[in-house]
Amino acid sequence: MTLLNRVAGARPGTGGRLSRLLTIELVVFVLFALMPLLLGLVWSEDDSFFWIVFTTKVLILSLFGLSFDLAWGYAGLMSFGQALFFGGAGYVVAVMSRDLDVSSIFIVLPVAVAVGLVLATLLAAFLLTGSRTPSIIFVAFGTLTGSFAAERLARAWYYLGGQNGVSVTKALTIGDMPLYEGVGFYYLAFGFLVVVYIGCRFLVRSQFGLVLAGIREREERITFLGYQVQLTRAIIFALSGAIAGLGGGLYAFHEGFVWPALMGPIYSTQAMLYVMLGGVSTLIGAVIGVTAIEFATIILIDYLRDFWIIILGVLLLLVIMFRRTGLLGMIVSERERIGSFRWRGANGKPDSRGD
Amino acid sequence: MALLEVKGARKSYGKLIALDMVDLAVESQQFHGLIGPNGSGKSTLLKCIAGAEYPEEGTLSFLDKDISTTPPAIRARRGMSLKFQITSVFNLLSVYDNILLSIQAAHSLWQLAGSRSRQILHPQVMDILSEFRIESRADDLAGELSHGEQQWLEIAMALAPGPRLLLLDEPTAGMSPEERRVTGELLRPIKARCSILIVEHDLDFIKDLSDVITVLDQGRVLDNGTPEQIEASERVREVYVTRV
Numbered sequence: 234m235t236l237l238n239r240v241a242g243a244r245p246g247t248g249g250r251l252s253r254l255l256t257i258e259l260v261v262f263v264l265f266a267l268m269p270l271l272l273g274l275v276w277s278e279d280d281s282f283f284w285i286v287f288t289t290k291v292l293i294l295s296l297f298g299l300s301f302d303l304a305w306g307y308a309g310l311m312s313f314g315q316a317l318f319f320g321g322a323g324y325v326v327a328v329m330s331r332d333l334d335v336s337s338i339f340i341v342l343p344v345a346v347a348v349g350l351v352l353a354t355l356l357a358a359f360l361l362t363g364s365r366t367p368s369i370i371f372v373a374f375g376t377l378t379g380s381f382a383a384e385r386l387a388r389a390w391y392y393l394g395g396q397n398g399v400s401v402t403k404a405l406t407i408g409d410m411p412l413y414e415g416v417g418f419y420y421l422a423f424g425f426l427v428v429v430y431i432g433c434r435f436l437v438r439s440q441f442g443l444v445l446a447g448i449r450e451r452e453e454r455i456t457f458l459g460y461q462v463q464l465t466r467a468i469i470f471a472l473s474g475a476i477a478g479l480g481g482g483l484y485a486f487h488e489g490f491v492w493p494a495l496m497g498p499i500y501s502t503q504a505m506l507y508v509m510l511g512g513v514s515t516l517i518g519a520v521i522g523v524t525a526i527e528f529a530t531i532i533l534i535d536y537l538r539d540f541w542i543i544i545l546g547v548l549l550l551l552v553i554m555f556r557r558t559g560l561l562g563m564i565v566s567e568r569e570r571i572g573s574f575r576w577r578g579a580n581g582k583p584d585s586r587g588d
Numbered sequence: 589m590a591l592l593e594v595k596g597a598r599k600s601y602g603k604l605i606a607l608d609m610v611d612l613a614v615e616s617q618q619f620h621g622l623i624g625p626n627g628s629g630k631s632t633l634l635k636c637i638a639g640a641e642y643p644e645e646g647t648l649s650f651l652d653k654d655i656s657t658t659p660p661a662i663r664a665r666r667g668m669s670l671k672f673q674i675t676s677v678f679n680l681l682s683v684y685d686n687i688l689l690s691i692q693a694a695h696s697l698w699q700l701a702g703s704r705s706r707q708i709l710h711p712q713v714m715d716i717l718s719e720f721r722i723e724s725r726a727d728d729l730a731g732e733l734s735h736g737e738q739q740w741l742e743i744a745m746a747l748a749p750g751p752r753l754l755l756l757d758e759p760t761a762g763m764s765p766e767e768r769r770v771t772g773e774l775l776r777p778i779k780a781r782c783s784i785l786i787v788e789h790d791l792d793f794i795k796d797l798s799d800v801i802t803v804l805d806q807g808r809v810l811d812n813g814t815p816e817q818i819e820a821s822e823r824v825r826e827v828y829v830t831r832v
Contacts, residue, residue, distance in 0.1 A: 439701055439703040440692050440695070440699075441697060443685060443692070444697075446681060447678055447689050450679065455689070456660050457638060457640070457669075458693045458749075459661050459662075459693035459749070460693055462661075464697070465697060573685065573727070574706070575682065
């Protein structure tokens with residue numbers, strides 16, 4: 234547990250106990266790992282299948298939410314165009330599947346990651362490399378414009394299916410084995426989420442993460458320490474684009490089609506809402522936000538129908554107005570969210586200097 | 589060749605001329621004081637040297653290279669370190685992490701992503717905390733420190749990367765007399781490690797520390813010399829002492 238606490242950057246003096254944040258993370262991932270089993274115990278086979286398919290979508294969207302949290306929560310870049318990377322990658326793999334007959338996981342997912350990475354890198358180069366420090370509004374509008382333009386392009390371009398989008402009729406394949414909706418796809422998405430999450434966790438708790446924490450608090454000050462702030466931000470933005478691209482690639486094959494709105498401002502806003510509700514700058518907040526919103530929507534929409542979207546909107550507004558740190562902010566302190574970057578020896582204990 | 593050389597620096601804000609043809613040279617291992625009344629251009633000059641502002645005319649050279657238009661991050665990487673006038677430590681980070689953040693700036697982002705130097709830098713972080721007498725506060729948030737301790741932390745952050753030139757903008761601002769005395773004690777041994785350009789209001793504080801003092805008045809250099817020469821200067825006495 235000491236290693237886990239170190240990864241989580243637990244506050245000193247917790248005596249080896251799990252930090253709250255790490256406890257929440259473990260609970261969330263253990264629940265997701267056991268979900269197909271639990272669903273099978275509670276529901277009939279058909280109902281269980283429905284919920285497994287639905288939860289797979291939640292896992293994939295969690296990658297999307299995670300990508301936004303990385304950009305906004307850690308690099309301070311208000312990306313109102315995060316869906317561009319998600320939907321853009323989805324479109325590319327959908328077209329590859331349709332026109333080139335390619336559906337191997339070893340080809341389509343690296344391509345999806347590359348598409349997200351390249352699009353985000355290009356956008357970062359455009360938005361972040363000016364002579365002046367870009368403001369939050371500049372970045373927000375710049376990314377929003379990119380997302381909006383991509384959606385309009387997809388709607389108007391016949392090759393991309395226009396308003397109808399592109400169907401993905403082939404299943405994702407691992408070698409010769411097709412991977413259809415269900416338990417197999419669920420654990421594939423879960424595996425990717427775990428790997429990406431751990432990677433992001435190590436990064437934000439690394440010395441690089443300390444730089445990001447410094448940028449968030451005092452951007453001007455950190456420049457005078459010798460850090461290249463915009464380059465650091467661009468790297469995180471590119472990484473967030475790559476993660477969104479991975480999510481988009483998986484989403485296209487899981488849902489079976491892609492459509493213009495997947496690249497547009499509505500989905501971009503959705504990513505923002507996931508993170509705002511769950512808890513910004515926590516990573517796990519993005520996963521919790523996606524889970525809460527998607528499950529609440531599918532459960533309550535049957536009962537509340539047209540009113541649900543209004544209730545959801547008001548709920549989100551209340552959270553943003555009164556609890557800007559999201560749901561997780563009610564449980565986890567700011568200090569724990571940022572973590573400690575101090576070297577604590579091989580055993581995670583203070584060194585012998587009595588400190 | 590001086591470590592830092594400013595020649596003919598001019599800077600204005602609208603009609604207000606903050607710096608008017610200012611020349612300044614800081615030699616290696618020199619403790620150089622910069623004094624003057626309010627509005628004399630001390631902080632503007634320091635900002636121009638650090639890269640927070642760019643002079644409209646004149647040249648700045650550091651380690652024999654022209655840095656007139658060099659961004660502040662590059663100046664910092666070349667060995668120039670700044671302590672701001674208004675305390676600007678990272679309040680949400682621990683005292684330890686503030687120092688680590690300043691020391692690790694010389695490392696590549698790739699190294700930082702792998703946390704490869706965290707263990708190596710640990711003794712350096714503890715040494716500098718110990719030197720500035722805040723070792724016991726290492727795990728406290730920087731925002732929880734007293735004003736004086738925050739000033740020391742910020743000086744420690746500026747000194748930690750091992751700069752060639754340390755720029756200190758009013759390091760004793762807002763300190764109690766006892767804290768000022770301790771600050772003097774802390775600054776004295778630093779001269780052996782790097783050059784220091786220090787902006788101060790208080791001539792009494794700076795004269796015991798400085799090798800050379802430059803006096804600014806209304807954006808111009810009024811006088812330049814050893815503390816004894818400056819104390820004896822009629823021009824300085826007339827303009828500086830009577831106005832501050």
